Amino acid sequence: MQFSILANVKRIIIWYGLALAILVFLLKFLEYRYIVRDLSLEFYLGVIAVLFTTVGIWLGLKLTRKKVITISAPQPSPPDTIFQLDEQILQQKGISKREYKVLELMAKGHSNQEIADKLFVSLNTIKTHTSNLFIKLEAKRRTQAIERAKQLRLLP
Amino acid sequence: MQFSILANVKRIIIWYGLALAILVFLLKFLEYRYIVRDLSLEFYLGVIAVLFTTVGIWLGLKLTRKKVITISAPQPSPPDTIFQLDEQILQQKGISKREYKVLELMAKGHSNQEIADKLFVSLNTIKTHTSNLFIKLEAKRRTQAIERAKQLRLLP
DNA sequence: AAACCCTTCACCCGAAAGTATGATTTGCAT
DNA sequence: ATGCAAATCATACTTTCGGGTGAAGGGTTT
Numbered sequence: 001m002q003f004s005i006l007a008n009v010k011r012i013i014i015w016y017g018l019a020l021a022i023l024v025f026l027l028k029f030l031e032y033r034y035i036v037r038d039l040s041l042e043f044y045l046g047v048i049a050v051l052f053t054t055v056g057i058w059l060g061l062k063l064t065r066k067k068v069i070t071i072s073a074p075q076p077s078p079p080d081t082i083f084q085l086d087e088q089i090l091q092q093k094g095i096s097k098r099e100y101k102v103l104e105l106m107a108k109g110h111s112n113q114e115i116a117d118k119l120f121v122s123l124n125t126i127k128t129h130t131s132n133l134f135i136k137l138e139a140k141r142r143t144q145a146i147e148r149a150k151q152l153r154l155l156p
Numbered sequence: 157m158q159f160s161i162l163a164n165v166k167r168i169i170i171w172y173g174l175a176l177a178i179l180v181f182l183l184k185f186l187e188y189r190y191i192v193r194d195l196s197l198e199f200y201l202g203v204i205a206v207l208f209t210t211v212g213i214w215l216g217l218k219l220t221r222k223k224v225i226t227i228s229a230p231q232p233s234p235p236d237t238i239f240q241l242d243e244q245i246l247q248q249k250g251i252s253k254r255e256y257k258v259l260e261l262m263a264k265g266h267s268n269q270e271i272a273d274k275l276f277v278s279l280n281t282i283k284t285h286t287s288n289l290f291i292k293l294e295a296k297r298r299t300q301a302i303e304r305a306k307q308l309r310l311l312p
Numbered sequence: 313a314a315a316c317c318c319t320t321c322a323c324c325c326g327a328a329a330g331t332a333t334g335a336t337t338t339g340c341a342t
Numbered sequence: 343a344t345g346c347a348a349a350t351c352a353t354a355c356t357t358t359c360g361g362g363t364g365a366a367g368g369g370t371t372t
Contacts, residue, residue: 096348109300112329124351131330141358142329143298144265252318267358280321287360297328298359 089152093136100154102129107146107155245308249292256310258285263302263311 090100098119105115112126119126130142137152139145149155246256261271268282275282286298293308295301305311 098349106299107303109295109297109303111297121349122351124353125349127330128350131332134330139265140330141265141267143262143302146299146302147263147265254319269358277319278321280323281319283360284320287362290360296360 090154093152095133095136095154099129099133099136102126103133103145103149104155106130106133106142107149246310249308251289251292251310255285255289255292258282259289259301259305260311262286262289262298263305 095103101119102115105118110118112130113123116123116126130145134140134142134145137145137148139148146155251259257275258271261274266274268286269279272279272282286301290296290298290301293301293304295304302311
């Protein structure tokens, strides 16, 4: 929500006053022409109340529109710019193909065991790869390695 | 979190009618006692209008706060690179401010201890936050939580 | 006042991650 | 063939994570 609230308030007040004036005029007009005394004060009050409650609700909604939630809006993830791997940096950092594969799976949130299963190697092998990755990416943790890799355009 | 809308509406209507009745009574009473014809119809209308606009705004706020009304607003997500946090999803997932702060620092590659130091709280507190985050993001690991959060547009 | 959420913190325990070191095999280049 | 990097695996050990549970205080809503 990026618009001036103050600017809008002024307009709202103007509209508010205008609506009120028109309404009063309309009622006066009707009162002395057609309906006259058939309708009691209670009726008028009711009409006004309902009308302005509606206005109020509308205002309330408008003012807090940002808080309205969406029930189902699954983001179809990346409509982003097409990711282009920077292989130069890959070579520059001395990251091998296998290590990069591990890095990818790591970034997807897989555990070492899951990566091992996916690549049909042992857990220890993955540990070795990750350890080497951390050294080459100057990271202490996998989350740090992932962040580093994204900054280096090694990951989308 | 869903709850009975109908039950609330019934109560609101009752209160609404009651307030209206009381107001009418009050006005009638005043009309024939003290103020009488000094005040014009316009004045009454104005008072009623303002009053019920207030009620309306209050209602609007209450309704939106309770998330009863849902208006889907699927944003097309402009091709620019500026990250726009999707607060709707944040609320939808029930992620608190503190939890989000932790999530941010987590995504930057910090350990729980580092996050604790940065936020001046204990390690155990961060552990609680992360645990709750994993539940809310349906993740088993921090790397998975980060990946999930990025897909949900909660993180750049 | 009661119910509820957020934030904070604690303790325990098991699982996963990370460190260090060493070994074997394979493919590729000198 | 020799040397070397890559890939594989192992053992042992430390650190970090994560799950489960409980609880206290502050704030808001009912």
